[in-house]
Every structure is written in C-alpha cells, then in structure tokens.
Amino acid sequence: MDMSRLLKILPKVDLHVHLDGCIKPDTLIKLANDQGKSLPSYDTEELIPLVQVVEDCPNLTEYLSKFDFVLPFLQTGEALEQTAYEAVEQAHEHNIKYIEVRFAPLLHRENGLTTDDTIHHVIEGLKRGEASFGIKSRVIAICMRNHTVEENLQVIEAASHFIGHGLVAVDLAGDETSFPAALFREVFELAQNLNIPITIHAGEAAGPSNIEEAAIRLGAQRIGHGVRLNEDKNIFNLIRDQQIPLELCPTSNIQTKAVSGWDAYPIKDYYDQGIICTVNTDNPGVSGTNITKEYQLLTEKFGFTLHEITVLILNGVEASFLPADEKAALKRDFEEILTTLGVYDLTDFSKKLQDDPNG
Ligand SMILES: O=c1[nH]cnc2c1ncn2[C@@H]1O[C@H](CO)[C@@H](O)[C@H]1O
Numbered sequence: 001m002d003m004s005r006l007l008k009i010l011p012k013v014d015l016h017v018h019l020d021g022c023i024k025p026d027t028l029i030k031l032a033n034d035q036g037k038s039l040p041s042y043d044t045e046e047l048i049p050l051v052q053v054v055e056d057c058p059n060l061t062e063y064l065s066k067f068d069f070v071l072p073f074l075q076t077g078e079a080l081e082q083t084a085y086e087a088v089e090q091a092h093e094h095n096i097k098y099i100e101v102r103f104a105p106l107l108h109r110e111n112g113l114t115t116d117d118t119i120h121h122v123i124e125g126l127k128r129g130e131a132s133f134g135i136k137s138r139v140i141a142i143c144m145r146n147h148t149v150e151e152n153l154q155v156i157e158a159a160s161h162f163i164g165h166g167l168v169a170v171d172l173a174g175d176e177t178s179f180p181a182a183l184f185r186e187v188f189e190l191a192q193n194l195n196i197p198i199t200i201h202a203g204e205a206a207g208p209s210n211i212e213e214a215a216i217r218l219g220a221q222r223i224g225h226g227v228r229l230n231e232d233k234n235i236f237n238l239i240r241d242q243q244i245p246l247e248l249c250p251t252s253n254i255q256t257k258a259v260s261g262w263d264a265y266p267i268k269d270y271y272d273q274g275i276i277c278t279v280n281t282d283n284p285g286v287s288g289t290n291i292t293k294e295y296q297l298l299t300e301k302f303g304f305t306l307h308e309i310t311v312l313i314l315n316g317v318e319a320s321f322l323p324a325d326e327k328a329a330l331k332r333d334f335e336e337i338l339t340t341l342g343v344y345d346l347t348d349f350s351k352k353l354q355d356d357p358n359g
C-alpha cells in the first residue's frame with residue numbers, strides 16, 4: 001500500500017478546524033440559493049479563488065480577509081447546522097474519528113441569532129454529523145481579538161451554558177499582530193473561574209511572548225499553532241516542561257507566513273526535542289487542504305516515519321478536550337484500529353513496507 005493511501009486510512013483527529021474555514025464552493029452556492037442571495041459566480045472553479053488563499057498570500061491579515069466572503073452566508077440556524085454537519089462529513093472522508101470544530105459565535109449574529117442560538121445550532125449540526133458518520137464531534141467557542149473584552153465575556157458566558165453538552169473549550173483567534181493576548185486577561189479569568197478548558201491562538205503572527213501569556217496568565221491548556229515557539233529559548237523550555245500541546249497547522253502556517261517556508265518549518269525539531277505536537281487543518285476550505293495532505297507533507301518534507309506519524313496522531317487523542325473516560329475510550333479505539341492495520345508500536349515500519357508483498 002502506498003504511503004498516501006495508508007495516511008488516508010489511518011484513524012486521525014482534528015483539534016483545530018474553523019467552521020467558517022470549511023465552506024466548499026458547492027455549499028456556498030446552495031446557501032446563496034436557499035437565502036436568496038447572489039454570488040459573483042455560480043461556477044465552482046471560479047469560486048475557488050474567492051474562498052481559498054492564493055499561492056502568494058503575504059500574511060495573516062490577508063489570509064483572514066477570505067473569511068469576509070463566506071460569513072454573510074452563515075447567519076442563520078440552518079446554515080450553521082448544515083456547515084457544521086458538512087465539516088464532520090469532510091472529516092469522515094479522511095478517517096478522522098474525533099473532531100473539535102471551532103467558530104466565533106459573535107460573527108454569526110447579523111440576522112438576530114443570540115450567542116446561545118449560534119452555539120446551539122452548531123452543536124445540532126455536529127450531532128447530526130456524529131450520528132451519520134460515527135465521528136465524535138465537539139465545538140470550541142472562539143473569542144475574537146478585534147472584539148472588546150465585554151463582547152468576549154459574553155462568549156465565555158454563553159459557552160458555559162453548553163459545557164459538557166457538546167462544547168468542550170473556548171479560544172481566542174483573529175488578528176494577533178494588532179491585539180496581543182494580554183488584552184484579554186479578564187475574559188480568560190472568567191473562563192478559568194467557570195472551569196472551561198482553554199486553547200489560544202498564539203505565536204502565529206506574533207512572537208512567543210503571546211504563547212507565554214496564553215499558557216501562564218490566561219490558563220491555556222493547548223496553544224493554537226505556537227509555531228514561533230523557537231524564537232525564545234526560555235518559553236520553549238517552559239512549554240516543553242509543562243507538556244502543553246501545540247496545535248500545528250502546517251499548510252496554514254506556511255500560507256500566513258508564520259514561518260518563512262518549508263525549510264524553516266520547525267515541527268521535526270519540536271518533535272525531537274520533546275514538544276507535544278499535534279497536526280491539524282485550521283481551514284480546509286481557505287487553505288485548500290485536508291488532514292491526509294497535512295500528514296503527507298510531513299512525511300515528504302521532514303521524513304516523519306509511520307511510527308512517528310502514529311505518535312503525532314495519538315498526541316492529538318491525548319490532547320483532546322474530552323473528559324477522561326471518553327478520552328480513554330477513544331484512545332483504546334485508536335490503538336485497536338492501529339493494531340489491526342499493523343502500524344501500532346512499530347519501530348521500523350519503512351522496513352515492513354518494503355517487505356510487504358502487497359506494498
Ligand atoms: O489561523 C488563524 N489565525 C487566527 N485567526 C484565524 C485563523 N483562522 C481563522 N481565524 C479566524 O477565526 C474566525 C472564526 O473561525 C475566522 O472568521 C477568522 O477570522
């Protein structure tokens with residue numbers, strides 16, 4: 001079996017995927033028709049450059065501008081349910097068995113939905129997806145950096161109504177260059193007081209001080225991206241010693257210029273030095289990627305072995321925001337499937353591939 005096929009059938013998780021970054025052109029056409037809205041084109045190919053970043057995207061700000069195009073179509077309960085369902089459907093195509101889909105409730109209120117409504121509808125869509133595809137699907141509510149502390153406090157408050165009922169955590173996303181994490185201490189203090197797990201985008205468009213702020217002051221148990229961790233030795237050691245997982249999203253990180261190029265992409269160094277790395281898609285639609293592609297890139301560009309790929313996958317299971325009993329069950333499922341596939345605990349799978357008469 002060739003590597004790309006094997007990577008596709010391996011059971012996987014995606015811990016960092018934005019709902020509004022998943023919208024396929026076909027879905028956009030359907031949403032526009034349902035809502036009586038017009039689009040500049042109804043041709044799938046012609047819509048791609050409008051929803052997906054171009055090759056030479058200069059920075060995160062430009063990357064984020066793509067979301068402006070799809071958000072007007074995501075302002076109804078039906079649209080949120082449908083796109084949440086499709087996020088699970090797309091995950092199923094790549095054998096993802098557990099997904100945490102994140103979205104920013106306050107970006108979906110233009111037609112009068114309440115913050116609670118938006119979360120409710122996304123959870124409904126995920127539940128339907130879970131029932132159809134057998135993928136455990138949970139939601140993360142995002143606070144946006146360009147919103148005020150008061151607005152973001154509302155998001156945390158609403159999230160607290162759904163914790164344990166489909167919602168597993170809260171996040172902070174958006175323009176990291178203009179809005180450092182420290183502006184939101186009060187927001188994440190509330191989340192901590194309410195016992196809501198926290199992940200925060202940090203060390204993507206700004207340096208490691210945001211990673212330190214997120215992990216130490218804001219109580220983040222995971223870091224979104226954190227790819228610029230290697231710019232500060234002390235913070236690097238801190239994240240390693242505290243075993244705080246990074247949600248790396250390789251293609252997205254290259255596109256937003258968080259890292260200058262594949263030659264400088266630090267995932268193998270991080271892995272070798274004991275940082276807990278997980279691999280995720282960020283925005284399959286905007287980035288034009290999927291989770292199989294992300295793992296494929298790791299094998300091609302950095303020589304990750306199949307054994308190391310399974311370690312990355314199991315890091316994701318371990319880093320999930322599921323309660324302990326559900327996490328243990330998920331881990332057992334993964335170990336069982338990996339064992340059946342003959343790839344669990346292999347130290348030299350490349351040799352097995354060569355020996356395999358069907359290989
Ligand atoms: O990689 C990223 N870094 C920071 N913010 C992001 C990234 N991807 C998406 N969003 C932001 O999160 C919002 C809610 O999903 C999106 O609308 C986009 O503005």
Ligand SMILES: [Zn+2]
Binds near residue numbers: 016018173201224282
């Ligand atoms: Zn993200």
